[in-house]
Structure formats: structure tokens, C-alpha cells
Amino acid sequence: MSQAVHTIQLAGTDQSFPCAENDTLLRAALRNGIAFPYECNVGSCGNCKFELLEGVMASCWPEAPGLSDKDRARNRGLGCQSRPTGPLQIKLRTSDKYAPQFPPVRTPAKLIASRVITHDLSEFTFQTDAPMPFLSGQYALIQMDGIAGPRAYSMSNVGLFSGESQGGNLIEVQVRRVPGGQGSAHLFDHLKPGDRVEIDGPYGMAYLRENIERDILCIAGGSGLAPMVSIARGTFSSPRMAGRKLSFFYGARAIQDVCGLDMLTTLPQWQERGTYQAVVSGANEEEHLPEGYLRGFVHDAVAQTYGDRLQQMEIYFAGPAMMGQSLLKTLIDLKVPMDQVHFDQFY
Ligand SMILES: Cc1cc2nc3c(=O)[nH]c(=O)nc-3n(C[C@H](O)[C@H](O)[C@H](O)COP(=O)(O)OP(=O)(O)OC[C@H]3O[C@@H](n4cnc5c(N)ncnc54)[C@H](O)[C@@H]3O)c2cc1C
Ligand code: FES
Structure with missing residues (x-):
């Protein structure tokens, strides 16, 4: 079902971007080339905070640890957890270093293989329906059925090199089983080859700098x-x-x-x-x-x-x-x- 799309206006600038109701402000901004600061993408670090000036929004995870009670009282939100329910005006300081080389894409994907690395670390290979170009060192979000919120996992396969733009359809991640963890347990114990997930990426700034001589x-x-x-x-x-x-x-x-x-x-x-x-x-x-x-x-x-x-x-x-x-x-x-x-x- 197609989702309503709302305009997000950055106060004091001429920048705005469209955001669907089932997307988050951070990810929609990056899809549109807007350099929204962030790090973890999963509600924990607090680097994606912004202030809501006008409009109404919802949170995917109201208790996310990246936001304090003081932040909530000041009408602040986390870009990675906030969804619009109408047009919004927000106060945000963008920073060029977060401008994405490849705008993140959301695509269905299926698990095609897994292999054991150690007693608690395994590799999972997914085939995405749409190509997902990424740089070596970046991560993607994997949304699994029945698990609240996506989990961030870094790709272990090689990304694109400078000058390349044609992304592949294979995403390889290496996941450690976290005791009591829901997402990692789902990957290890329930997901079988052929099962489908949604993958959203790439994200992250710790990518390979090919041009540095060191x-x-x-x-x-x-x-x-x-x-x-x-x-x-x-x-x-x-x-x-x-x-x-x-x-x-x-x-x-x-x-x-x-x-x-x-x-x-x-x-x-x-x-x-x-x-x-x-x-x-x-x-x-x-x-x-x-x-x-x-x-x-x-x-x-x-x-x-x-x-x-x-x-x-x-x-x-x-x-x-x-x-x-x-x-x-x-x-x-x-x-x-x-x-x-x-x-x-x-x-
Ligand atoms: C940038 C980044 C890259 C990572 N790369 C890897 C990797 O390559 N390999 C690896 O093994 N691990 C990686 N992790 C850790 C991984 O994302 C998970 O945190 C870890 O697997 C534990 O997840 P879990 O579901 O088993 O544990 P849980 O304790 O069930 O979940 C913890 C994670 O889920 C999020 N979360 C919990 N509840 C909710 C909710 N209700 N709504 C939304 N989100 C929620 C938390 O923010 C936290 O990230 C990475 C994390 C980050 C931030
Ligand atoms: S990017 Fe870490 S809390 Fe949003």
C-alpha cells in the first residue's frame, strides 16, 4: 500500500525533502542527498537529534535511549526514529561530511546462504531485489518480520571503488549472537535460505578512503x-x-x-x-x-x-x-x- 508523503522543511534554509509516513526523517533526508548528521541509525547514539518547530510526528521507538527526558521536554526528536504524520518544519544543523555518496535504498531481499565463523559468529548472505551500491566499510539496516525496529549490520563484502556507480545485489554480513538479543537470535535460529527481509542502506561514514596515501x-x-x-x-x-x-x-x-x-x-x-x-x-x-x-x-x-x-x-x-x-x-x-x-x- 502506498504511503502518504509529507514535506519536511529545514527552518532558516531553502532546503526541504519528501518523507513517506513509513520512513524516518534521517533516512528520507539522506535518500534526498541532505547531509543529516547521524551515526548508529538505531536510536542509541543521539547524534541525529533535531528540534521540531511545526507539525506533528510519531516515534518508531519512543523509549529510544538516544533521547533524554530533557530532550523530549524541549520538543527534540531523533531523526532515525521520527516519522512524519503531516508536513513538518524542523531545526537542524546539517554537516557536509554526512552527504551520502550513494543515497540509501530500501529493498526486499532474501537470505541465500549462511556459514559458521566461530562458536557465536556467523556470516549471512542476502540477495537484494534492487541493487544497493555501497562503499567498503559501510552498514545496512535489516528489518526482520516480527522484530521491533531494524538492526544495523556492516557489510563484509567489498564495496564499489571510486568512479563506479553500478551496485551489486549481494550483501554479506557477519553477525555475533548476542545473549538474549532478539534480532541476532532471529537470524541464527529462525531465518532460513529463501526467507525474506527488508534491507535499507548504505549508511555510515567509516568507509574506505582510496585516495589517501597512508x-x-x-x-x-x-x-x-x-x-x-x-x-x-x-x-x-x-x-x-x-x-x-x-x-x-x-x-x-x-x-x-x-x-x-x-x-x-x-x-x-x-x-x-x-x-x-x-x-x-x-x-x-x-x-x-x-x-x-x-x-x-x-x-x-x-x-x-x-x-x-x-x-x-x-x-x-x-x-x-x-x-x-x-x-x-x-x-x-x-x-x-x-x-x-x-x-x-x-x-
Ligand atoms: C553501525 C552499526 C553496525 C553494526 N554492525 C554489526 C555487525 O557487523 N555485526 C554484528 O554482529 N553486530 C553489529 N552491530 C550490532 C547490531 O546492530 C545489534 O545491536 C546486535 O546484533 C544486537 O541485536 P539483537 O537484536 O540481537 O539485540 P537486542 O538487544 O534485541 O537489540 C539491540 C538493538 O536493537 C535496537 N532496538 C532494540 N529495541 C528496539 C525497538 N523497540 N525499536 C527499534 N530498535 C530497537 C537497539 O538500538 C539495538 O541496536 C552494529 C551496530 C551498529 C550501530
Ligand atoms: S543516529 Fe544514533 S540515535 Fe539516531
């Missing part, structure tokens, strides 16, 4: 494997990046969680240009680690390995918010310019 450091923690594998795959297949070296750090809690190396060693020239380092934080002193593994937290391992040399690297990371915060602090302490650091925190 060597690359990828740091993945836990379920943050997928976007870092995508960045590595992009680096080793981009003709513009030939010769660029890439170091890949994977931070795991336990030995059995370590993964990713088999996806990297098959890349062309990995032996000459790539290195992989596993770091295990939860192993006790008596536990024997496989040869080459480091003990401790991944942010400490990165600092000890590279120190000041981090200032000359292009750094990508993905994983749990706690890892992200520790890593950011380490990079700031080591005076790494923040425009060389690209990340998505997994809420």
Missing part, C-alpha cells in the same frame, strides 16, 4: 570483524591502492573468539602487504596462547606496537562501544590527527 591500520573487536574485512578486501582489490600496506588487529575476549585471518590470507598480495595480529583480553596467565597471539586489550597492543607511528597511518576501527572509547583515548593521547580515524561504534 598505510592502513584496521582494528576489529568482537562483532566488528565485518567492516574491517570489507576495508581490507577493498584495499587489496583497489587499483588505486596498489602498494599500500595494511595491518589488521583483532581483539577477542577468548582464544575461541579469534577469527578473520582466513578471510585475509586469500587476498592477492596479502603475504607482501598485509599483517594480522590477534589480541586476547580474557585469557588468564596460566592459559597458553597460540604462537603469535598477544595478551591484553587491543588498544594497548596497538599503542605498544606502533606508538608515534600511528600518526602516519589511516586508521579504521569497529566494535563494541567500550573498545571504541579506549581506542579513541589512546589515539588522542598519541596525538593521532582525528581526520585519519574512521569508526562505527556498535550499539
Whole structure:
């Protein structure tokens, strides 16, 4: 059934965009090339806040943690959770860095394959009905039947390169089973090949910068494997990046969680240009680690390995918010310019 579409006016500007009643303000703005600031897209980070000046809207998730009671009292909303029920005027400060290279598309998709990576991490491959162009490192939203709200999952397959615009129809994601989590449980326990979902993407700013000459450091923690594998795959297949070296750090809690190396060693020239380092934080002193593994937290391992040399690297990371915060602090302490650091925190 077609949905009513309303005009969203950005106060104090000549910018406006159409938004269907079953879309959110953030996603509709990005579909129309408007640089609406955001990060998680799932109601958690609060980066997509705006102020409602005129009109009536509804929230997909009124209790979303990204909005405080004070925000609600001030008529603020989350762009990623707000749906229009009529024309709106909103106050929003856009920022060019959020302008999408590829406007997000919503498309039905079907699961075509899945495979186990570790005891709690699996890969799921979807075929989308419409092509979904994306850049290596970006993520998509997957809406599953019976689950409230979409879940954000990063693509692990390689995205498009600069100058390309023809997107493919395959989306590969790597998902960690979260104890008690509804979306991940649905993927692991209920979704079968042939089952359909809705995919909306691409989103995210932590995409591969092909034009930067610096060597690359990828740091993945836990379920943050997928976007870092995508960045590595992009680096080793981009003709513009030939010769660029890439170091890949994977931070795991336990030995059995370590993964990713088999996806990297098959890349062309990995032996000459790539290195992989596993770091295990939860192993006790008596536990024997496989040869080459480091003990401790991944942010400490990165600092000890590279120190000041981090200032000359292009750094990508993905994983749990706690890892992200520790890593950011380490990079700031080591005076790494923040425009060389690209990340998505997994809420
Ligand atoms: C940018 C980004 C990229 C990510 N990439 C990956 C990845 O590659 N691999 C991976 O394993 N995980 C990834 N995650 C985490 C993933 O999106 C889920 O949070 C995780 O799988 C847990 O989901 P769950 O449904 O199992 O847990 P739950 O606890 O059931 O759900 C948690 C998630 O659902 C949202 N949510 C909960 N209730 C509602 C509601 N009523 N309405 C709307 N939303 C709701 C929350 O914001 C939260 O994101 C990513 C997260 C983000 C933000
Ligand atoms: S982008 Fe909306 S709360 Fe994170």
C-alpha cells in the first residue's frame, strides 16, 4: 500500500525533502542527498537529534535511549526514529561530511546462504531485489518480520571503488549472537535460505578512503570483524591502492573468539602487504596462547606496537562501544590527527 508523503522543511534554509509516513526523517533526508548528521541509525547514539518547530510526528521507538527526558521536554526528536504524520518544519544543523555518496535504498531481499565463523559468529548472505551500491566499510539496516525496529549490520563484502556507480545485489554480513538479543537470535535460529527481509542502506561514514596515501591500520573487536574485512578486501582489490600496506588487529575476549585471518590470507598480495595480529583480553596467565597471539586489550597492543607511528597511518576501527572509547583515548593521547580515524561504534 502506498504511503502518504509529507514535506519536511529545514527552518532558516531553502532546503526541504519528501518523507513517506513509513520512513524516518534521517533516512528520507539522506535518500534526498541532505547531509543529516547521524551515526548508529538505531536510536542509541543521539547524534541525529533535531528540534521540531511545526507539525506533528510519531516515534518508531519512543523509549529510544538516544533521547533524554530533557530532550523530549524541549520538543527534540531523533531523526532515525521520527516519522512524519503531516508536513513538518524542523531545526537542524546539517554537516557536509554526512552527504551520502550513494543515497540509501530500501529493498526486499532474501537470505541465500549462511556459514559458521566461530562458536557465536556467523556470516549471512542476502540477495537484494534492487541493487544497493555501497562503499567498503559501510552498514545496512535489516528489518526482520516480527522484530521491533531494524538492526544495523556492516557489510563484509567489498564495496564499489571510486568512479563506479553500478551496485551489486549481494550483501554479506557477519553477525555475533548476542545473549538474549532478539534480532541476532532471529537470524541464527529462525531465518532460513529463501526467507525474506527488508534491507535499507548504505549508511555510515567509516568507509574506505582510496585516495589517501597512508598505510592502513584496521582494528576489529568482537562483532566488528565485518567492516574491517570489507576495508581490507577493498584495499587489496583497489587499483588505486596498489602498494599500500595494511595491518589488521583483532581483539577477542577468548582464544575461541579469534577469527578473520582466513578471510585475509586469500587476498592477492596479502603475504607482501598485509599483517594480522590477534589480541586476547580474557585469557588468564596460566592459559597458553597460540604462537603469535598477544595478551591484553587491543588498544594497548596497538599503542605498544606502533606508538608515534600511528600518526602516519589511516586508521579504521569497529566494535563494541567500550573498545571504541579506549581506542579513541589512546589515539588522542598519541596525538593521532582525528581526520585519519574512521569508526562505527556498535550499539
Ligand atoms: C553501525 C552499526 C553496525 C553494526 N554492525 C554489526 C555487525 O557487523 N555485526 C554484528 O554482529 N553486530 C553489529 N552491530 C550490532 C547490531 O546492530 C545489534 O545491536 C546486535 O546484533 C544486537 O541485536 P539483537 O537484536 O540481537 O539485540 P537486542 O538487544 O534485541 O537489540 C539491540 C538493538 O536493537 C535496537 N532496538 C532494540 N529495541 C528496539 C525497538 N523497540 N525499536 C527499534 N530498535 C530497537 C537497539 O538500538 C539495538 O541496536 C552494529 C551496530 C551498529 C550501530
Ligand atoms: S543516529 Fe539516531 S540515535 Fe544514533
